[in-house]
Amino acid sequence: MQSFLFYLLVHKKNKNMKSNFDNVGFSQEQTRILSLPLAERAKETDFIRRDPVDWMDDTFDLTATQYDQLVGMDSNLLNEIATAVADTWDKGNLVSFNKASRPDSDQSPKDLFFSRQSQQQFTFSEEPQQALEQVSIWIRYR
Numbered sequence: 001m002q003s004f005l006f007y008l009l010v011h012k013k014n015k016n017m018k019s020n021f022d023n024v025g026f027s028q029e030q031t032r033i034l035s036l037p038l039a040e041r042a043k044e045t046d047f048i049r050r051d052p053v054d055w056m057d058d059t060f061d062l063t064a065t066q067y068d069q070l071v072g073m074d075s076n077l078l079n080e081i082a083t084a085v086a087d088t089w090d091k092g093n094l095v096s097f098n099k100a101s102r103p104d105s106d107q108s109p110k111d112l113f114f115s116r117q118s119q120q121q122f123t124f125s126e127e128p129q130q131a132l133e134q135v136s137i138w139i140r141y142r
Contacts, residue, residue: 018058018059018060018061019059019060019061020060020061021056021060021061021062021066021099022099022101023097023098023099025060025061026095026097026099027097029059029060030089030094030095030097033045033089034089034092034094041089041090042090044089045086045087045089045090046086048082048085048086048089049079049082049083049086052078052079052081052082053070053071053078055082056070057070069110077114080114080116081114081137084114084116084133084135085135085137087133087135088133088135091133093133095135095136095137096134096135096136096137097136097137097138098136098137098138098139099138099139100139100140100141101141102141103141108141108142109141109142110139110140110141110142111139111140111141111142112137112138112139113136113137113138113139113140114136114137114138115134115135115136116133116134116135117133117134118131118132118133118134119131119132119133119134120132
């Protein structure tokens with residue numbers, strides 16, 4: 001039974017099993033992707049880089065409004081976010097994701113905050129370490 005549940009978690013991709021586009025759904029997809037063997041993870045992250053809109057639509061149960069907002073995003077920003085997420089997952093690291101709950105009013109403006117930071121640590125008399133990148137996405141309603 002456990003291996004069947006693992007199979008569903010790792011290989012789910014059909015329409016009936018899409019994740020919600022919320023904190024829990026993003027966490028589930030992040031766990032699924034980071035659980036993939038490296039070759040399969042690379043295919044997934046290549047798809048994210050190549051076509052982030054189709055990847056989002058294939059992965060998450062998006063509302064029509066969410067899909068329209070995604071398609072309407074500045075393509076440079078969308079590609080920058082997609083590349084940052086894919087690069088982070090390629091390295092086996094986590095993306096910090098927080099999406100606020102939608103307020104009752106559908107008219108509330110939505111803000112998206114995206115950050116990709118790199119930190120470098122150096123210890124004298126030791127080999128330099130690889131830079132540590134942190135990617136965060138925050139979606140809020142006003």
